[in-house]
Amino acid sequence: MSSRAPAPAPEPMRQRSARAAEVLAAAREILETEGSESLTMRRLGTKLGIQAPSIYKHFPNKAELELGLVEAAMAELGVVLHEAAGGGTRGAIARVLQAYRVYCVAHPELYRLATAGPLRRDAMTPELEEWAGEPFFLVTTDEDTAQALWAFAHGMVILEIDDRFPPDSKLDRTWKAGAEAFRPQARG
Amino acid sequence: MSSRAPAPAPEPMRQRSARAAEVLAAAREILETEGSESLTMRRLGTKLGIQAPSIYKHFPNKAELELGLVEAAMAELGVVLHEAAGGGTRGAIARVLQAYRVYCVAHPELYRLATAGPLRRDAMTPELEEWAGEPFFLVTTDEDTAQALWAFAHGMVILEIDDRFPPDSKLDRTWKAGAEAFRPQARG
């Protein structure tokens, strides 16, 4: 079905202290501008005008801090995808794929952090993941196809980000081929 | 076209000293049985009955050692895929996908190592990557679809390995939905 639940609101972000939010913002800036290898506790401390151990007054460990970044990324991506999924069934799959690509390629380090390795569902805001992925279900006819479409999108993005495709690849065409394959009706 | 080059032989592996091969084998065993976090120079040295710095007599650095593992994985995967692609066009896509899934899920740590982050093409055996991916071209009608199919397969595998799908997912059905979507003819 193309209409499921009425998009159950983006989930209230886990509330953090003002200083913790600053830490998170600084971490995000380091990650996005200098890469994941530069996101160290000491580097982060320097950016905040603080010593590294002081960060532990705001986050119990680095994993928890990264989890904050991941949640933010998933929330943002969810918004983008829901916007793309809304507004008519006509070409909805292509729109969602396009939105997915644009957001993820614009935030490669964040996306890699969010999708590398196992997901710590226990520690995450419940149902945030589910909500963010919902648009894929909204634009497909069944949930198997929705998951397959998501896998395609993720594969494309991560391979594009990591520069894994052959150097002369025309990725616009690859995305189009994928969107075509998943189009509900017979293809041309 | 479904018939391209006649599968240009699996590439001769870069020749290494006997001891280097032993190091590589030990590294692989650690990686596959204990996980990537356990693959440290000191742990590897212990397994070989050697001190960590001695490993540098055989490999210039850890990255080069890992690259050896990646090459081995790609060669093995290439063989598996070529076997699956051969033997008739009937259901070839499904067979290649199945082979991809079986091999990668059986070697999750190796696969993650091989596909995480940018690929160092300069240091790799030339065309090994191309050859390993060739089966996707052999079973599709055009190269855009081939790349899209590969992206789907990679997305599925990496998400499955990292346990990223919702807990109750029936992944057999998801794979089937993907194979169905990429089937050359109109779908049922």
Next chain:
DNA sequence: CAGTATGGCTAACAGCGTTAGCTCAGTATG
């Protein structure tokens, strides 16, 4: 005013990849 939380600090630890420099066995060469 006393007490307690907040948020900094320094010193330090274990583990990581890696380098420098030594040694010793085996082989090849004069």
Next chain:
DNA sequence: CATACTGAGCTAACGCTGTTAGCCATACTG
């Protein structure tokens, strides 16, 4: 045979990482 060289091990150490312990000042709060 003696010499030199090369391969492959060793220890000590460096700089980096995340993290802990313990100390101290400031600022609310009863």
